[in-house]
Amino acid sequence: MSQRRLLIDNDAFILLAGAGYLQPGIEALGFDFGSVLRLQALEFMLRRPAKSLLKYSPEVRSRALEQCGRVPALAECPAVTILNQFANVPNVDDGEAVLYGLASEQSFYFLASNDKRAMLAVATDARLERIRAAVAGKIICIEAVTRRLIESYGPGLVAERFGGLNCSDKRLACILSPAFTDRPGDCLVGIDSSIESLRRQLGADFLFSEA
Numbered sequence: 001m002s003q004r005r006l007l008i009d010n011d012a013f014i015l016l017a018g019a020g021y022l023q024p025g026i027e028a029l030g031f032d033f034g035s036v037l038r039l040q041a042l043e044f045m046l047r048r049p050a051k052s053l054l055k056y057s058p059e060v061r062s063r064a065l066e067q068c069g070r071v072p073a074l075a076e077c078p079a080v081t082i083l084n085q086f087a088n089v090p091n092v093d094d095g096e097a098v099l100y101g102l103a104s105e106q107s108f109y110f111l112a113s114n115d116k117r118a119m120l121a122v123a124t125d126a127r128l129e130r131i132r133a134a135v136a137g138k139i140i141c142i143e144a145v146t147r148r149l150i151e152s153y154g155p156g157l158v159a160e161r162f163g164g165l166n167c168s169d170k171r172l173a174c175i176l177s178p179a180f181t182d183r184p185g186d187c188l189v190g191i192d193s194s195i196e197s198l199r200r201q202l203g204a205d206f207l208f209s210e211a
Helices: 010-018 021-027 041-047 060-070 079-085 096-103 116-124 124-136 142-151 156-166 172-176 183-204
Strands: 005-008 036-038 109-111 139-141
Touching: 005 060, 010 021, 010 109, 010 142, 010 156, 021 096, 021 142, 036 109, 041 060, 079 096, 096 109, 096 116, 096 124, 096 183, 109 142, 116 124, 116 139, 116 183, 124 142, 139 142, 139 183, 142 183, 172 183
Parallel strands: 005 036, 005 109, 109 139
Antiparallel strands: none
């Protein structure tokens, strides 16, 4: 357990940090917060907001930037032969290629991600068959983190803390809508349904499933 390290992509980092749940979310999954590593580019992207980050409010970006100071930037890079496998694969950007590449090379690296397009590409593109086999069972979707948070804090508080962040993620917006959060049991059923739908797209073995 103590040797595991958790890589986190930019979207997952910003969502959790913006909601004030970065450390609680990581720890709810059973990882040590000190084991988390983020992409180096994230801090620069937040200081001079990239177009892709303008969907987040200045307040959310400020919270995420503050949390960058608590989470070390990733210094490693996968082998060139690994990175080359992503060269012509659509929907996997350079940052995701680094994260998936490292997770495929090192058994102790797990990945928390909210990039569903990259997940689907890695899970289904025949050119990444070996990468997929190496990372299967080590990919943690944001819905799984949200489920752990709901179990710990209740759906009402989690929905309140995510607040306007939901507009950037349709799945979370549905899961944390009043229609579900007013009935806690339905909220968990809804999030489980969302996770199962994702499993059907990615393959039953792709996502992290530790109890």
